[in-house]
Amino acid sequence: MDAKYLGGLISRITKGAKVVIVSNREPAMHERDVGGVRIVRPASGMVAALEPIVRATGGTWVAHGSGSADRLVTDDKGRVSMPPEDPRYTLRRVWLTRKEENGYYYSLSNQALWPLCHIVYTRPRFSRQDWETYRDVNRRFCDTVLEEVEGGPAIVFIQDYHLALLPRMLRIARPDLTLIHFWHIPWPNREAFRIFPWGEELLDGLLGNDVLGFHIQYHCNNFMDTVDRGIEAKVDYERFSIFRGGRPTHVRAFPISVDFHQIGKDVASQRVEEKHASFIKELGDGILETKVFVGADRIDYTKGIPERMKAFDLMLKDHPELRGKVTLLQLAAPSRTHIEEYRNINEELDDLVDEINWRHQTEDWTPIRYLRAHHDYHAVLASYRMADVVMVTSLHDGMNLVAKEFISARADGDGVLLLSQYTGAARELPDALLVNPYDIDELADAMFEAFRMTEKERKKRMKRMRVQVQKHTVYDWGAKIFEALEGILPVREVA
Numbered sequence: 001m002d003a004k005y006l007g008g009l010i011s012r013i014t015k016g017a018k019v020v021i022v023s024n025r026e027p028a029m030h031e032r033d034v035g036g037v038r039i040v041r042p043a044s045g046m047v048a049a050l051e052p053i054v055r056a057t058g059g060t061w062v063a064h065g066s067g068s069a070d071r072l073v074t075d076d077k078g079r080v081s082m083p084p085e086d087p088r089y090t091l092r093r094v095w096l097t098r099k100e101e102n103g104y105y106y107s108l109s110n111q112a113l114w115p116l117c118h119i120v121y122t123r124p125r126f127s128r129q130d131w132e133t134y135r136d137v138n139r140r141f142c143d144t145v146l147e148e149v150e151g152g153p154a155i156v157f158i159q160d161y162h163l164a165l166l167p168r169m170l171r172i173a174r175p176d177l178t179l180i181h182f183w184h185i186p187w188p189n190r191e192a193f194r195i196f197p198w199g200e201e202l203l204d205g206l207l208g209n210d211v212l213g214f215h216i217q218y219h220c221n222n223f224m225d226t227v228d229r230g231i232e233a234k235v236d237y238e239r240f241s242i243f244r245g246g247r248p249t250h251v252r253a254f255p256i257s258v259d260f261h262q263i264g265k266d267v268a269s270q271r272v273e274e275k276h277a278s279f280i281k282e283l284g285d286g287i288l289e290t291k292v293f294v295g296a297d298r299i300d301y302t303k304g305i306p307e308r309m310k311a312f313d314l315m316l317k318d319h320p321e322l323r324g325k326v327t328l329l330q331l332a333a334p335s336r337t338h339i340e341e342y343r344n345i346n347e348e349l350d351d352l353v354d355e356i357n358w359r360h361q362t363e364d365w366t367p368i369r370y371l372r373a374h375h376d377y378h379a380v381l382a383s384y385r386m387a388d389v390v391m392v393t394s395l396h397d398g399m400n401l402v403a404k405e406f407i408s409a410r411a412d413g414d415g416v417l418l419l420s421q422y423t424g425a426a427r428e429l430p431d432a433l434l435v436n437p438y439d440i441d442e443l444a445d446a447m448f449e450a451f452r453m454t455e456k457e458r459k460k461r462m463k464r465m466r467v468q469v470q471k472h473t474v475y476d477w478g479a480k481i482f483e484a485l486e487g488i489l490p491v492r493e494v495a
């Protein structure tokens with residue numbers, strides 16, 4: 001399955017109806033820079049997955065315009081063709097005030113829904129005023145989508161927890177639209193969900209969809225159960241469908257993935273070569289004489305970054321003979337820094353790096369190289385190339401695409417993936433070294449096992465993981481979602 005095939009499949013299924021993608025985060029942010037404007041691709045698994053699909057299908061992507069130069073490059077409706085050098089789709093930006101962004105994005109989405117759904121023992125915070133702002137902003141997205149579909153037939157593909165009320169709003173305004181929603185984070189069990197004060201309205205919002213997708217079956221089951229016990233609706237476990245208001249919402253698992261072949265090509269590109277060279281320049285070529293343990297994450301308390309550092313520390317304490325022989329290279333993208341918990345984890349990481357380096361470093365070796373910055377796609381690929389081990393130690397993660405990107409990037413067939421059992425990816429990748437990141441001793445043991453793993457064993461595991469990712473790419477994910485639609489809906493013919 002490739003981009004071309006998916007493009008053909010979607011236009012056959014949609015029969016000419018317009019495809020509109022909607023998300024909070026935009027696929028590209030225009031940022032002011034010395035002497036002009038530069039395009040930044042955000043650190044988002046959601047964007048990484050949707051970008052190749054929207055390029056293949058064309059159409060419009062509606063998202064919050066959050067870049068400092070976004071307004072400079074759009075027309076008076078907030079539209080800009082993307083990518084600028086080879087336009088394939090239209091990006092339509094939704095403008096929000098600082099107050100709206102605070103209430104809807106920083107507060108309700110990321111201090112209430114994010115911790116509620118991940119359950120990593122960070123307490124969610126609720127405020128009625130934020131919920132009202134969230135509702136208003138969902139309404140704003142609704143108005144924008146309605147403008148973009150221009151009264152014609154359309155398939156609206158909504159992303160994530162920022163826009164839970166949008167489907168019902170669209171359904172009421174335009175009963176003929178086909179609505180798909182993909183929830184990129186876990187769905188919690190009903191005990192965890194029931195503390196959410198506006199649960200009924202949120203669930204009703206989501207039940208405006210025709211299809212509601214999660215990464216894994218377990219999250220589908222949790223959602224069915226939450227609705228069954230929480231609100232009035234007919235829950236059909238035979239068909240995995242929910243009827244509320246006479247129309248079904250089909251609940252399905254669609255494990256998201258990456259563009260395996262493109263990553264394989266990009267990792268061999270000149271740009272990655274240059275990034276690789278600049279890493280070596282920055283870190284010193286001594287790093288290549290050590291085994292490099294790479295982490296590449298947004299700085300988020302769900303990602304298990306402190307746990308990973310503590311385990312690395314423990315491995316060095318337990319095995320002092322490893323001093324000078326291993327390096328932890330952590331690429332860390334700052335994220336949501338207006339939120340207290342995110343500022344706290346930034347401080348915690350700074351302290352940990354100082355403390356661990358102080359404890360073990362020698363004159364010519366530093367155990368942890370911590371690069372806090374936004375690293376672009378090519379820099380991340382360069383880090384995978386340098387890696388002997390990639391560590392994904394999330395405390396909870398819907399899927400985690402770093403794992404699948406790393407595997408796609410290793411055409412040499414070598415490298416170890418150390419993977420949290422609490423990621424969606426773990427279900428597909430039993431050949432990774434699966435760990436419980438809450439158990440620092442176990443994590444340290446797994447790191448040591450990765451260090452010692454023979455080339456034969458590494459290659460055997462990597463080969464199987466590559467087959468898995470190659471067979472289930474992001475295009476297969478997109479195709480499955482649209483095929484599900486084909487199976488259950490009569491998509492209206494265009495007159």
Ligand code: F6P
Nearest residue numbers: 025043044045046047160184335
């Ligand atoms: O995949 C979950 C998600 O919240 C996406 O919706 C989002 O784009 C990504 O993580 C990064 O977070 P943010 O957009 O808040 O920077």
